[in-house]
Amino acid sequence: xxxxxxxxxxxxxxxxxxxxxxxxxxxxxxxxxxxxxxxxxxxxxxxxxxxxxxxxxxxxxxxxxxxxxxxxxxxxxxxxxxxxxxxxxxxxxxxxxxxxxxxxxxxxxxxxxxxxxxxxxxxxxxxxxxxxxxxxxxxxxxxxxxxxxxxxxxxxxxxxxxxxxxxxxxxxxxxxxxxxxxxxxxxxxxxxxxxxxxxxxxxxxxxxxxxxxxxxxxxxxxxxxxxxxxxxxxxxxxxxxxxxxxxxxxxxxxxxxxxxxxxxxxxxxxxxxxxxxxxxxxxxxxxxxxxxxxxxxxxxxxxxxxxxxxxxxxxxxxxxxxxxxxxxxxxxxxxxxxxxxxxxxxxxxxxxxxxxxxxxxxxxxxxxxxxxxxxxxxxxxx
Amino acid sequence: xxxxxxxxxxxxxxxxxxxxxxxxxxxxxxxxxxxxxxxxxxxxxxxxxxxxxxxxxxxxxxxxxxxxxxxxxxxxxxxxxxxxxxxxxxxxxxxxxxxxxxxxxxxxxxxxxxxxxxxxxxxxxxxxxxxxxxxxxxxxxxxxxxxxxxxxxxxxxxxxxxxxxxxxxxxxxxxxxxxxxxxxxxxxxxxxxxxxxxxxxxxxxxxxxxxxxxxxxxxxxxxxxxxxxxxxxxxxxxxxxxxxxxxxxxxxxxxxxxxxxxxxxxxxxxxxxxxxxxxxxxxxxxxxxxxxxxxxxxxxxxxxxxxxxxxxxxxxxxxxxxxxxxxxxxxxxxxxxxxxxxxxxxxxxxxxxxxxxxxxxxxxxxxxxxxxxxxxxxxxxx
Numbered sequence: 001x002x003x004x005x006x007x008x009x010x011x012x013x014x015x016x017x018x019x020x021x022x023x024x025x026x027x028x029x030x031x032x033x034x035x036x037x038x039x040x041x042x043x044x045x046x047x048x049x050x051x052x053x054x055x056x057x058x059x060x061x062x063x064x065x066x067x068x069x070x071x072x073x074x075x076x077x078x079x080x081x082x083x084x085x086x087x088x089x090x091x092x093x094x095x096x097x098x099x100x101x102x103x104x105x106x107x108x109x110x111x112x113x114x115x116x117x118x119x120x121x122x123x124x125x126x127x128x129x130x131x132x133x134x135x136x137x138x139x140x141x142x143x144x145x146x147x148x149x150x151x152x153x154x155x156x157x158x159x160x161x162x163x164x165x166x167x168x169x170x171x172x173x174x175x176x177x178x179x180x181x182x183x184x185x186x187x188x189x190x191x192x193x194x195x196x197x198x199x200x201x202x203x204x205x206x207x208x209x210x211x212x213x214x215x216x217x218x219x220x221x222x223x224x225x226x227x228x229x230x231x232x233x234x235x236x237x238x239x240x241x242x243x244x245x246x247x248x249x250x251x252x253x254x255x256x257x258x259x260x261x262x263x264x265x266x267x268x269x270x271x272x273x274x275x276x277x278x279x280x281x282x283x284x285x286x287x288x289x290x291x292x293x294x295x296x297x298x299x300x301x302x303x304x305x306x307x308x309x310x311x312x313x314x315x316x317x318x319x320x321x322x323x324x325x326x327x328x329x330x331x332x333x334x335x336x337x338x339x340x341x342x343x344x345x346x347x348x349x350x351x352x353x354x355x356x357x358x359x360x361x362x363x364x365x366x367x368x369x370x371x372x373x374x375x376x377x378x379x380x381x382x
Numbered sequence: 383x384x385x386x387x388x389x390x391x392x393x394x395x396x397x398x399x400x401x402x403x404x405x406x407x408x409x410x411x412x413x414x415x416x417x418x419x420x421x422x423x424x425x426x427x428x429x430x431x432x433x434x435x436x437x438x439x440x441x442x443x444x445x446x447x448x449x450x451x452x453x454x455x456x457x458x459x460x461x462x463x464x465x466x467x468x469x470x471x472x473x474x475x476x477x478x479x480x481x482x483x484x485x486x487x488x489x490x491x492x493x494x495x496x497x498x499x500x501x502x503x504x505x506x507x508x509x510x511x512x513x514x515x516x517x518x519x520x521x522x523x524x525x526x527x528x529x530x531x532x533x534x535x536x537x538x539x540x541x542x543x544x545x546x547x548x549x550x551x552x553x554x555x556x557x558x559x560x561x562x563x564x565x566x567x568x569x570x571x572x573x574x575x576x577x578x579x580x581x582x583x584x585x586x587x588x589x590x591x592x593x594x595x596x597x598x599x600x601x602x603x604x605x606x607x608x609x610x611x612x613x614x615x616x617x618x619x620x621x622x623x624x625x626x627x628x629x630x631x632x633x634x635x636x637x638x639x640x641x642x643x644x645x646x647x648x649x650x651x652x653x654x655x656x657x658x659x660x661x662x663x664x665x666x667x668x669x670x671x672x673x674x675x676x677x678x679x680x681x682x683x684x685x686x687x688x689x690x691x692x693x694x695x696x697x698x699x700x701x702x703x704x705x706x707x708x709x710x711x712x713x714x715x716x717x718x719x720x721x722x723x724x725x726x727x728x729x730x731x732x733x734x735x736x737x738x739x740x741x742x743x744x745x746x747x748x749x750x751x752x753x754x755x756x757x758x759x760x761x762x763x764x
Contacts, residue, residue: 039711039712039715039717040708040711040712041712041715041717041719041720042719043717043718044427044718045426045427045717045718045719045721045722046719047703047704047719047722047723048703049699049703065715069711069714069715070686070711070714070715074686074687074707077687078687078689078705078707079689084705084707084708084711085704085708086703086704086705086708304452304456305456305459305460307460307461317431321429321430321431321468322429322467322468323460323466323468325456325460325466326422326466326467326468329421329422329451329452329466330421330422330423332451332452333421333423333447333451333452335421335423335425335427336425336426336427336718336721336722337423337424337427337428337429338423339427339718340427340429340718340722341429
């Protein structure tokens with residue numbers, strides 16, 4: 001793993017890990033939150049330049065969306081996604097699998113891969129492990145995710161059992177294809193990392209069996225996928241309790257698509273390094289903003305004359321200059337700037353919370369930090 | 383005028399003026415372009431913070447829009463519009479007249495003022511000279527505009543003749559009311575300036591008669607209104623040729639709602655200090671961007687793989703980091719960031735052009751600058 005990068009476990013507190021991942025595109029400190037820029041831009045008019053300002057360490061883009069719009073071939077010709085979107089740091093791309101299974105229509109799943117129709121113009125697309133790796137290689141991301149099946153959360157255990165075995169076979173094919181692509185001439189990032197994904201729904205035994213299969217495969221990191229799709233928080237935490245101890249402690253672990261600040265604190269406690277979620281940007285676009293005293297809905301009339309920043313002392317670009325009253329006014333007037341300011345604040349809030357989590361871990365007081373923050377968020381504004 | 387501010391004529395070239403206006407909210411260099419933030423935010427997710435970065439000297443907000451949404455009373459309570467929107471520099475507010483005559487429905491014009499229905503919820507509003515001054519005083523802008531009638535461009539000469547006389551009577555009332563408000567206790571900006579507005583459609587004789595009436599009134603500046611509403615460019619330039627020499631040279635002159643880069647160059651040549659226009663932001667939102675080699679439509683396929691910035695050497699936040707190909711991709715994907723980057727570029731282009739115009743005037747080479755820029759824009763990209 002030396003050419004692609006190195007994960008160093010710096011400190012632990014219980015099962016919580018404080019780590020550092022060195023990549024060819026820069027070194028990041030974990031635990032961290034990846035900021036989601038679906039098509040190479042964060043929804044809410046947030047740019048790569050803004051990401052640098054709000055403490056983002058890794059940008060996450062969506063393979064499926066970039067494949068169907070503009071196209072990974074074009075982005076490869078233009079020097080890869082990092083150059084295309086003007087982002088200097090590391091990028092993680094998802095496999096496209098989640099979108100194929102949630103957005104696209106008329107899916108047919110076979111051993112070879114999945115045939116489906118584009119959600120934009122309905123044209124048929126085939127994607128299997130090899131295609132997903134090729135697209136991600138064209139995008140030249142720092143970290144590629146394995147192509148897996150994401151069965152519906154309500155799927156029967158029997159189906160998930162079979163599906164997970166196929167996901168393991170697909171992971172073998174992903175790894176072989178990624179090795180081939182990294183060695184090929186003209187590859188955008190010849191040191192592209194590959195993370196495997198643990199699946200198995202809410203079935204502890206399938207999850208553990210699958211984790212034991214994939215941990216043997218010398219991957220660059222391991223994700224827990226298929227959670228936060230309808231199960232309860234307790235079920236999710238239980239799965240993490242069972243699965244994370246089965247994954248290598250000396251590799252980064254990634255809890256996909258999670259979640260609320262509370263979910264993240266619980267995930268860190270259970271040994272997760274990477275998180276990503278659309279909540280901060282989606283909530284921001286609706287005027288819902290995070291603070292240490294819980295979430296505020298700036299659409300509420302009580303903020304109409306509130307000249308305080310969203311959060312006192314916050315150093316985000318919104319709080320440094322604008323009031324709740326002004327941002328509420330922008331939302332009411334349908335001004336895009338209102339969305340942008342809330343998204344910037346929320347992403348900053350998440351990134352800054354991760355920074356505080358890392359500091360707490362460094363100083364051996366994560367448990368206390370977690371307890372205090374959960375309590376303060378629970379209690380609301382004084 | 384000493385308490386409110388001072389206009390200094392620094393240099394002339396033909397009829398073109400290079401001036402400096404000192405206000406209680408800062409000193410600005412003319413000729414200048416005001417950046418339009420209708421409700422206290424520039425459409426395209428551009429903030430006061432951004433305006434500082436792209437060379438904006440005066441922000442312009444719309445009285446009518448702020449009156450019907452959030453309300454000037456609320457903004458007064460919160461310390462005025464500058465504090466509300468986080469903008470440190472000068473603000474000019476329009477009178478609301480133009481919106482009343484273009485947006486609102488069921489208008490009734492009387493000597494007293496205008497009764498109309500809000501374009502948002504249809505509730506009846508009355509606005510006359512006093513109301514317009516009261517609203518602008520509540521907003522606490524640096525410069526208030528007189529409340530005038532904006533007759534349709536196709537109105538008969540006889541109607542315009544009568545209308546202009548009423549506009550003169552309204553201007554007297556505006557001045558009296560503004561004097562009263564500036565002297566009142568608790569006024570947000572007790573040094574608010576008032577600019578009068580010349581009207582008269584495309585009728586040279588009415589325009590000149592009106593200019594001679596209002597120039598006697600010791601106002602802080604004079605605007606030419608009711609142009610760029612359907613007449614030809616030649617008609618507009620002809621009116622400026624007739625009217626501007628009738629206005630005091632030692633006060634700022636403002637050509638309202640104008641225009642293209644060519645219109646601005648012609649306006650400067652005819653002695654205009656202030657311009658404003660929605661073109662740069664509106665065009666930016668549609669992916670149309672200004673360069674010294676003419677306007678580009680980034681939606682065109684020819685930019686799909688064009689990794690050059692919108693304009694080589696441009697120091698705007700878009701050109702410093704992003705390519706035509708990326709911005710085109712954002713527009714195609716419906717990402718707000720595409721709008722924002724184009725609006726930032728266009729406003730920077732206008733503000734920067736004004737800076738170059740001022741330098742040219744300082745060095746006595748405005749005529750040559752104008753000729754070169756018009757030719758280069760005409761010729762298009764090499």
